[in-house]
Amino acid sequence: MICNKKSILSILPYITALMTNFIFGLSFLFSKKALGVTDPITLLSFRFLTAFLVMTLLIALRVIKVNYKHKPIEWLIGISFFEPVIYFIFETYGLQRTASSLAGLMIALIPVVVTILAAYLLKEKPTPKQTANIILSVAGVILIVVMGSSDSKESSILGIILLLGAVFSASFFNIISRKISIKFTAFEITYFMMFIGAICFNGISIIKLAVNKKLSFYFAPLKSVTFITSILYLGIISSIIAYFLVNYTLSKMEASRCSVFANISTIVSVTAGVVILNESFYWYHVIGAIMILVGVGGTNYYRAKSEESEATNI
Known part of the structure; x- marks a missing residue:
């Protein structure tokens, strides 16, 4: 009985990682459906207002705890500028101009861009194998953009540029969040992000109306x-249930291993877009997707290897 309990607990983080990325993968589908009803700012205003109100209720019921006393709030304002404000503006407007399947592939580049930015901002130089995988991922994006430039039915160059803006915004967020994670709990960071998102997007929506x-x-x-x-x-x-799953997974599994599961969300978003929304998926999408996913997986794998090697040498 004890052995069975231990075996279940040992595989539970893998189950929660799969569930989290499945949820994130379907988010593109639901965003695309909502954008068929209203504009991006209205969608974002209701999304973050809902998340903020639900998290406030959870805090009131003492399900989760937050405490901002004597903490550098200015850092939270800084990262909230990159995500959710800038990130979701780029992602939602980009999604409005591209197929959800392509959006899922573009967002998969975040770990690669984080590695590139970390080399300049954190002086964490990528290994030659990481560099090769980064080049492979970027080449996959270039293939999709060049081959799809003549097909304006579902995706546009502007949409792809906006999605790249979302990728860089999320990457800057990841870099900064590493710096402040010792000052705030994950709940405190997330709740503040939901608050800023609700205020900003509802403010814009109300002013516009x-x-x-x-x-x-x-x-x-x-x-x-x-x-x-x-x-x-x-x-x-x-925004909330998936976050709880992420929080649990990260408490039981290294971040480098967790990031590998992110490829699942890309596969889910691509499959949902093609099967449910009947989006086109051409041969160059298949080849580009393989190049992106292999490149992202390789970048994460060799980063984890590098971290393990450094830890061993200490």
């Missing part, structure tokens, strides 16, 4: 069942 004298239309999207289900998924399941 007020200027156009359409303030009474603020709750109009809630008439759509598709919009409501998308917001519930994005605000609660993707």
Whole structure:
């Protein structure tokens, strides 16, 4: 009985990692569906308002705890600028102009860009094998962009550029969050991000409606069942439940190993886009996807190897 319990606990982090990335993979599908009902800013305002209100309720019920006393709040404001504000503006507007399957492939580049930025900002130079895998991933993106430039039905160059903006924004967020993780708990960082997202996007949405004298239309999207289900998924399941799963996984598994599971979200988003939304997926998408995924996996693998080697030498 004890052995069975131990074996279950040993595989549980892998199960939660799979669940987390499956949830993240489907978020592109729900975002795409919601964008068929309303504009990106309205989608973001309701998404983060829902997440903020639910997390506030959890804090009130003492399910989670946060404490910002005598802590450098200015750092939280800084990282919240990159994510969620800049990141989700780029991602959502980019998703509006591209297929969700392609968006999933582009976002998969985040670990690669983090490695590149870490080389300049944190002086963490990539190994030759990491560099080769970075080049492979970038080549995969270039192949998709060049071959798909003539097909404007589902994706556009502007959409891809916006998604690259999201990738760099999320990468800067990851770099900065490493610096402040010793000052704040993961719950405190996430809750503050939801708060900033709710304030910024709702502020923009309300000002926009007020200027156009359409303030009474603020709750109009809630008439759509598709919009409501998308917001519930994005605000609660993707922003809160998935976060709890991430928090548990990271408490039981090294971050370098966790990052490898991120490829699953890409596969899920691509599959959902093609199967459910009937998005086109050409031969160059397949080759480009393989190049990106192999490159991302290789970058993560050799980074983990490098970290293990450094730890052994200490």
